[in-house]
Amino acid sequence: MESIESAIAFIGGPAALWILASVYFGSVIVERVWALWGNPDYDNKDALCSIGLNLISSVLNLVIAILIPLALYVAVFDNLRLVSEMSLLLAIPLAFLFHELAYYWDHRLAHRIGLLWAFHAIHHSSNEFNHSTAARGFVFDGQLKNLFALPAAFVGIDPVVYIAVSVCTNAFGIWNHASYVPRMGWIDRVLMTPKMHKVHHANQPQYIDRNYSQVTLLYDRLFGSVAHLAEEPDPGLVKRVYDNNPLTAQFAGLKQLKDRMDHAERWQDKLAYLWRPPEWSHDGVCRSDCPKYGALPAS
Structure with missing residues (x-):
C-alpha cells in the first residue's frame, strides 16, 4: 500500500505536467523513428503544426485549465466533501469513473454545441492520425471537464488522487493516437484503442460524433454513442483544413x-x-x- 501511495503522490504532484510532457514528446519521437521504415508518408509539416498548437495552448492553459480548476477542486474538497476519509483502493477506481464521465460529457458537448465545436474542431483538423495530433488543441477547448470534475471533489476524492488518475488516463489518451497499432480484436470492444479512437477522428458518415470516451467504451455504450470499426477510418474534418501554420491553424x-x-x-x-x-x-x-x-x- 505504501508503494501505491508513493506512486500516487508522485504522479499527482508537481511531476504531473513533466510526466505528460515526457509521454507526449517521447511518443512523437518514437513514432517518427518508426515511420522511417513503417510509414514513409508521415507528414512532417502536419506533425510540427500539431506540436506548435500543443505548445501554444499549453502555455495559455497554465492558468485557465490548471490553476483555477485546481483551486475550485480543492475548495470543494476542503469544505463540502461528503466523505472525510476515503481509502486509496476505493478512491482510485472512483476517480477513474468520475474522470471518464467528465471527459465523455465535455467531449460530447464539444461536438454538439456550435461554439464549443469551433474550439474543439482544431483537434480534428489534422488529416493525419498519429501521436503528434494527440495534444493538438485550442486554448478554450476541454474546459467543461474541469467543472464536471467537481462531483469527485464533492464525494471526497483527494485532489492528488484525481490528478494522478488524470495523468494516467491522459497518457493513455496520447497512446491511443498511435498510427502503428493494428486492430486488437476483442480489446477493441472494451477499450478506446488507437483504431477505435481513429474512428472518432474519421469523417465518414457512420463515424461522425462517435466514440467520445478516453480509455474505455463504458460510457459510449451506456449513452449509445459507440461505433465499431468497419471500413478504414479517414481522419480529418468534413470540410478539410490544409493549414500547417500553428498561428493561423488554431483559428x-x-x-x-x-x-x-x-x-x-x-x-x-x-x-x-x-x-x-x-x-x-x-x-x-x-x-x-x-x-x-x-x-x-x-x-
Missing part, C-alpha cells in the same frame, strides 16, 4: 463558425449558430458534417 474552427454565421441576416439566427449543433443552419442548407445526415454540402 480554423472559429473561421468555419464565422463562415456559417455570415449566411444569416438576422442577429437571432447568427447567435443560434453558437449553441446549435455544427450541422444546423437557419435556412436548412447543410454547411457542416453534411454526410452524416445524407445531405450534400452547400456549393
